[in-house]
Amino acid sequence: MSILIDKNTRLLVQGITGHEGLFHSQQMLAYGTKVVAGVTPGKGGDWVLDGKVPVFDSCKAAVEATGANASVIFVSARFAPDAIFEAADAGIPFIVCITEGIPVQDMMRVREYLDQKGTRLLGPNCPGLLTPGEAKVGIIPGNIAIPGNVGCISRSGTLTYEVLYALMQEGMGASTCVGIGGDPINGTNFIDCLRMFEDDPKTEKVVMIGEIGGTDEEKAAQFIARNMTKPVVSFIAGQTAPPGKRMGHAGAIIEGGSGTAADKIKALEAAGVKVAKHPEEIPSLLK
Amino acid sequence: MKLHEYQSKQIFGKYGVPVPKGHVAATAMEARQIAEELGGRVVVKSQVLVGGRGKAGGIRLAKNPKEAEEVAAAILGMEIKGLPVRKVLVDPAANIEQEIYLGITNDRAARRPVFMASAAGGVDIEEVARTSPEKIIKVHIDPLLGLRDYQARDIALGIDLPKEHWKQFGEICHGLYRAYMDCDATLAEINPLVILKENTLMALDGKMLLDDNALFRHPDLAEMRDVDEEAAAETEARKYDLSFIKLDGSIGCMVNGAGLAMTTMDIVKLFGGDPANFLDIGGGAGAEKVAAAMRIILSDKNVKAILFNIFGGITRCDEVAKGILVALKEVKPTIPMVVRLVGTNAEEGRKLLADAKMITAETLADAAKKAVAAANA
Numbered sequence: 001m002s003i004l005i006d007k008n009t010r011l012l013v014q015g016i017t018g019h020e021g022l023f024h025s026q027q028m029l030a031y032g033t034k035v036v037a038g039v040t041p042g043k044g045g046d047w048v049l050d051g052k053v054p055v056f057d058s059c060k061a062a063v064e065a066t067g068a069n070a071s072v073i074f075v076s077a078r079f080a081p082d083a084i085f086e087a088a089d090a091g092i093p094f095i096v097c098i099t100e101g102i103p104v105q106d107m108m109r110v111r112e113y114l115d116q117k118g119t120r121l122l123g124p125n126c127p128g129l130l131t132p133g134e135a136k137v138g139i140i141p142g143n144i145a146i147p148g149n150v151g152c153i154s155r156s157g158t159l160t161y162e163v164l165y166a167l168m169q170e171g172m173g174a175s176t177c178v179g180i181g182g183d184p185i186n187g188t189n190f191i192d193c194l195r196m197f198e199d200d201p202k203t204e205k206v207v208m209i210g211e212i213g214g215t216d217e218e219k220a221a222q223f224i225a226r227n228m229t230k231p232v233v234s235f236i237a238g239q240t241a242p243p244g245k246r247m248g249h250a251g252a253i254i255e256g257g258s259g260t261a262a263d264k265i266k267a268l269e270a271a272g273v274k275v276a277k278h279p280e281e282i283p284s285l286l287k
Numbered sequence: 288m289k290l291h292e293y294q295s296k297q298i299f300g301k302y303g304v305p306v307p308k309g310h311v312a313a314t315a316m317e318a319r320q321i322a323e324e325l326g327g328r329v330v331v332k333s334q335v336l337v338g339g340r341g342k343a344g345g346i347r348l349a350k351n352p353k354e355a356e357e358v359a360a361a362i363l364g365m366e367i368k369g370l371p372v373r374k375v376l377v378d379p380a381a382n383i384e385q386e387i388y389l390g391i392t393n394d395r396a397a398r399r400p401v402f403m404a405s406a407a408g409g410v411d412i413e414e415v416a417r418t419s420p421e422k423i424i425k426v427h428i429d430p431l432l433g434l435r436d437y438q439a440r441d442i443a444l445g446i447d448l449p450k451e452h453w454k455q456f457g458e459i460c461h462g463l464y465r466a467y468m469d470c471d472a473t474l475a476e477i478n479p480l481v482i483l484k485e486n487t488l489m490a491l492d493g494k495m496l497l498d499d500n501a502l503f504r505h506p507d508l509a510e511m512r513d514v515d516e517e518a519a520a521e522t523e524a525r526k527y528d529l530s531f532i533k534l535d536g537s538i539g540c541m542v543n544g545a546g547l548a549m550t551t552m553d554i555v556k557l558f559g560g561d562p563a564n565f566l567d568i569g570g571g572a573g574a575e576k577v578a579a580a581m582r583i584i585l586s587d588k589n590v591k592a593i594l595f596n597i598f599g600g601i602t603r604c605d606e607v608a609k610g611i612l613v614a615l616k617e618v619k620p621t622i623p624m625v626v627r628l629v630g631t632n633a634e635e636g637r638k639l640l641a642d643a644k645m646i647t648a649e650t651l652a653d654a655a656k657k658a659v660a661a662a663n664a
Contacts, residue, residue: 104473
C-alpha cells in the first residue's frame with residue numbers, strides 16, 4: 001500500500017516532447033512507472049522514448065486510447081493552467097503539476113474549477129511524488145529513497161531530497177513521499193496527505209516538512225492533535241528569514257507578522273509533534 | 288513587485304476610480320511648478336516603497352507654490368527607513384469629511400480574492416486590524432464569477448456608508464477589482480478612500496503589489512519597476528534568474544532549491560554563524576549562473592566565508608562544480624570556501640573540485656560547522 005500512486009498508476013505526461021518532459025519521462029519509465037502516453041499539441045502520432053510511449057494531440061485522445069488515470073505536467077508557466085484545465089476536462093482524477101511560476105490568480109481559478117469537478121491536483125511548483133520501489137511521478141531522484149514505513153510530506157523540493165537521503169543513510173525508508181509545492185495556492189495540502197497517511201496501513205510514522213508563509217502548518221497541527229494516531233516529526237525551514245521578503249518560493253513569505261517559523265513550531269509542538277532543529281536530526285526523532 | 292503611490296493611482300484612475308489630479312516631481316522646482324498649475328493648497332508626498340511615510344515626516348501640506356518648493360526640497364533630501372526620497376507626488380489638498388479603508392488582496396487560506404473595508408481608514412489601519420479586527424469587513428470573491436453588485440453593497444453596508452454614496456462606491460469597488468485582476472496584483476489598496484466635504488468619494492492614496500510570476504504578460508507594468516529602491520545585488524541576481532536576498536551576516540550561502548537555501552541559513556545560525564544572504568541558484572543551474580552567483584556573494588564586503596550546499600536532483604553536481612571552477616578562475620576569491628555536494632553526479636563533482644583547495648563536508652551539519660569556523664578564523 002501507499003498513497004496516491006502505486007505500480008498500477010497509468011501515467012500521462014503533458015509536455016512529453018519538451019526538454020524536461022522527455023528527460024524525466026525517461027527517468028520515470030526507468031524507475032518502473034507505467035508511462036502510458038504523452039501529450040504535445042501538434043505532435044500527435046509520434047512515438048518517443050525508443051518507441052515505447054505514444055504521443056497524442058490532446059488529453060482527451062490520450063485518455064480514450066490508453067486509459068491514463070494520472071497526469072504529470074511539464075509545461076511552461078504561461079501554458080500550465082490550460083494544461084491543468086485540459087487534464088481535468090479529460091476526466092483525469094489526479095494531476096501533478098511540476099511547473100514553477102504560475103501566476104497566483106490563475107491558480108485561484110484553477111483550484112475553484114477543480115474543486116467543483118472533484119479533481120485532485122498536486123502542486124504546482126512541486127517535485128511530484130515517489131512511492132519507493134513502485135512508481136515515481138515527477139522529478140524526485142529515485143535513488144535517494146528506499147521502501148519503508150515513513151510517509152513524507154513537504155513544501156520544498158531539494159529539502160525533501162535531503163530528508164529522504166538522511167532517512168536512507170539510517171536504513172529507513174518511505175511509504176510515499178509527496179512534494180506539495182511552494183506556491184501560496186496549491187492543490188493538495190498537508191492535511192490531505194496526513195489524512196491519507198493515517199489511513200494507509202503501510203505508513204507507521206509521518207515526516208512533515210514545512211516552511212515560512214501562510215498558516216497551513218498551524219492548521220495541520222490542529223488536525224494532528226485531533227485526528228492522527230501515528231507519530232509525526234516535523235521540520236520548519238526559514239527560521240532566520242526576514243519578514244516581507246519572498247524566500248524563493250512564491251508562498252514562502254512572512255506577511256503582516258504571520259507565517260513565521262516560530263509560530264509554526266509552537267503550534268506543532270503543542271500538538272505533540274517533535275520538531276527537528278535541522279533535517280539530519282529527523283531520523284533520530286523517528287526512532 | 289511594489290508600485291509607487293503615484294503609479295498605483297494612475298492605474299486606479301484608468302479604471303474609473305476618482306484620484307487627485309497631481310503630478311510627480313524629482314526636484315523642488317518641478318514641485319513648485321506643479322503647485323502653481325494646480326493652484327490652492329497642495330500636499331507633497333514622498334514616493335518611497337515603504338509604509339509609515341506620514342509618520343516619518345514624508346507627507347506635508349503646503350499653502351502656496353513657494354511653500355511647496357520648500358517642503359519638496361526638505362522631503363527630497365530625506366531618507367525614510369533607509370531609502371532616499373528621489374521623487375515627490377504633488378496633489379491638490381483635499382477637504383476630508385471621513386477616511387475609509389478599501390483594499391483587495393489574495394486570501395491564500397480561502398484561495399480567493401478578498402475585499403477588506405473599514406470605516407476607520409487612514410494611517411492607523413494596521414492598529415485597527417490588530418486591536419479591533421471586527422471593524423474590518425471582509426467579503427470573498429469567487430474567482431470564476433468576479434465581483435457581484437450585491438457584494439459591493441454588502442461592503443458599503445458593512446462600513447455604514449451613507450446611502451447617497453453607494454452608487455459611486457460600487458463603481459469604485461468594480462474599478463479596483465478590475466485593476467487588481469487586469470494587473471495580476473496581489474494587493475490593490477486605497478487608504479484612505481475619503482468622503483470629501485463636497486460629498487463625493489476620492490482615492491487619496493493608493494498601493495499595489497504585483498505578482499512577479501505574472502509579469503511575463505504585463506511588459507508595461509514590468510517597466511514600472513523602480514530598481515533604485517532595491518539592493519544592487521538583487522537587481523543583478525534577477526538578471527541571471529537567481530533568487531537572492533541580502534542579509535547582514537558573514538557567511539555567503541549558495542544553494543539549489545528555496546527550501547534547502549532557507550534551511551542552510553537556519554543551520555548556519557544554529558551553529559553560531561550569521562548568513563550573509565539567501566541564494567537559490569535554481570534547478571539545472573549551469574556554469575554561467577554559478578559564476579554570477581559567486582560574484583554577487585563576493586560583492587558583499589561582510590562575507591568572510593562561502594558555503595556551497597548542492598543536493599543534485601535535476602541539478603547535476605558536476606555541472607555546478609564546473610561552474611565553481613569557472614567562477615574561481617574569474618573572480619579569484621581569497622576567503623575560505625566550504626563545499627558539500629550530494630546526489631546526482633556528486634562523485635564526479637567532488638573529483639573536479641579536488642584541486643581547488645576547498646573545504647569539503649559530508650553532512651549539512653558538518654558543512655555549517657566548518658563554514659562558521661572558517662568565517663571566525
